[in-house]
Amino acid sequence: xxxxxxxxxxxxxxxxxxxxxxxxxxxxxxxxxxxxxxxxxxxxxxxxxxxxxxxxxxxxxxxxxxxxxxxxxxxxxxxxxxxxxxxxxxxxxxxxxxxxxxxxxxxxxxxxxxxxxxxxxxxxxxxxxxxxxxxxxxxxxxxxxxxxxxxxxxxxxxxxxxxxxxxxxxxxxxxxxxxxxxxxxxxxxxxxxxxxxxxxxxxxxxxxxxxxxxxxxxxxxxxxxxxxxxxxxxxxxxxxxxx
Amino acid sequence: xxxxxxxxxxxxxxxxxxxxxxxxxxxxxxxxxxxxxxxxxxxxxxxxxxxxxxxxxxxxxxxxxxxxxxxxxxxxxxxxxxxxxxxxxxxxxxxxxxxxxxxxxxxxxxxxxxxxxxxxxxxxxxxxxxxxxxxxxxxxxxxxxxxxxxxxxxxxxxxxxxxxxxxxxxxxxxxxxxxxxxxxxxxxxxxxxxxxxxxxxxxxxxxxxxxxxxxxxxxxxxxxxxxxxxxxxxxxxxxxxxx
Numbered sequence: 001x002x003x004x005x006x007x008x009x010x011x012x013x014x015x016x017x018x019x020x021x022x023x024x025x026x027x028x029x030x031x032x033x034x035x036x037x038x039x040x041x042x043x044x045x046x047x048x049x050x051x052x053x054x055x056x057x058x059x060x061x062x063x064x065x066x067x068x069x070x071x072x073x074x075x076x077x078x079x080x081x082x083x084x085x086x087x088x089x090x091x092x093x094x095x096x097x098x099x100x101x102x103x104x105x106x107x108x109x110x111x112x113x114x115x116x117x118x119x120x121x122x123x124x125x126x127x128x129x130x131x132x133x134x135x136x137x138x139x140x141x142x143x144x145x146x147x148x149x150x151x152x153x154x155x156x157x158x159x160x161x162x163x164x165x166x167x168x169x170x171x172x173x174x175x176x177x178x179x180x181x182x183x184x185x186x187x188x189x190x191x192x193x194x195x196x197x198x199x200x201x202x203x204x205x206x207x208x209x210x211x212x213x214x215x216x217x218x219x220x221x222x223x224x225x226x227x228x229x230x231x232x233x234x235x236x237x238x239x240x241x242x243x
Numbered sequence: 244x245x246x247x248x249x250x251x252x253x254x255x256x257x258x259x260x261x262x263x264x265x266x267x268x269x270x271x272x273x274x275x276x277x278x279x280x281x282x283x284x285x286x287x288x289x290x291x292x293x294x295x296x297x298x299x300x301x302x303x304x305x306x307x308x309x310x311x312x313x314x315x316x317x318x319x320x321x322x323x324x325x326x327x328x329x330x331x332x333x334x335x336x337x338x339x340x341x342x343x344x345x346x347x348x349x350x351x352x353x354x355x356x357x358x359x360x361x362x363x364x365x366x367x368x369x370x371x372x373x374x375x376x377x378x379x380x381x382x383x384x385x386x387x388x389x390x391x392x393x394x395x396x397x398x399x400x401x402x403x404x405x406x407x408x409x410x411x412x413x414x415x416x417x418x419x420x421x422x423x424x425x426x427x428x429x430x431x432x433x434x435x436x437x438x439x440x441x442x443x444x445x446x447x448x449x450x451x452x453x454x455x456x457x458x459x460x461x462x463x464x465x466x467x468x469x470x471x472x473x474x475x476x477x478x479x480x481x482x483x484x485x486x
Contacts, residue, residue: 041456204468213285219449224448225448235473
């Protein structure tokens, strides 16, 4: 049976809940999830040459186009309009039931090496869309940064397992989302630490960029596609780890 | 406008024919096409370790599962039953309007190096599903082999351009299909010789095998996804080269 992603009220679309246990306590325990990660058909999840003007790398906006058109994205950024539908349902779902997030250093910002000062506070303005403790993997220590709306960025310098332990302590029985980027996702998949993954397959060629699957034998690691759902601008793949 | 694959009676499913010219003579000239090539979501189009028992390599049958269930496949192999539907429509279409095929040596058989004798005549029994002149790329010369039902295998030792010239001469105004395997397809894509491509995206992880896209910048080469159509067991992608 497929377990939906981090939501106690799974949308019917995802299905697979025929055998829900009567008592949901253990069933709905905290999960470690990846959600709403776009992949091109040639296997890229980010463009190259990220900088302040290209947070997703060159042509990265093409990858995320299914997300940008949704009402969920536009709401997050204080914009009006946006589409409802399958892509939007998945985007909305990807933001719910989260107790903590883990981000890689490059997802947090374009700065490399030691922090020159305390000025950079993420791509997202004063009120980031996380609203919970958010752990940023880095080799360079820094004091926590408290933002508006409940997001606090904590900087973790001792690796992915340590970040996960801290996130678990913060999340309680809510889910922990590995937010990206590509390198961070690949590290957690490779260590078999991800319970469920929702990928957004975009029907485009990127041609170059950061490859999501390169050198990862996801079959051997136990990951399996449980369901796929066509959306308006992408195909949504629901994947879980078999133990 | 998207041009459907090798068929003068394109099925409505594929669409995009609103602007068909009144006179179709030039429009329907011979095209070089790739069709019905399966790709896993991690980018593999064949398994590893092909041998006499694994024509598609290890786990390769998982890749081709959308094809095996179709009425078209079962008809080709003298079996009863099989499903109609979207996957079947694409399979049927992939066999129509062909004037010549080009196959790589490994798609023709498991033998490597010089031909030990004339015994091997392909995987497909006495009556292969091609029914037209079929050019096999090899480094080792061999006399043509005439099969039942109109298929003759010609062995071409002087490269992909030579094989294409021979196929064009044989095909007239019908289409030329590059049948595979992976290495052959990659060579023709890389040389920008393919006009249209239909890929069958299977929602599975292969984990290992032969990668279709590795090192190919299909965006730079001018290929673009024109349409995608969800089928019963796969997502069908229709791609054309922009000139």
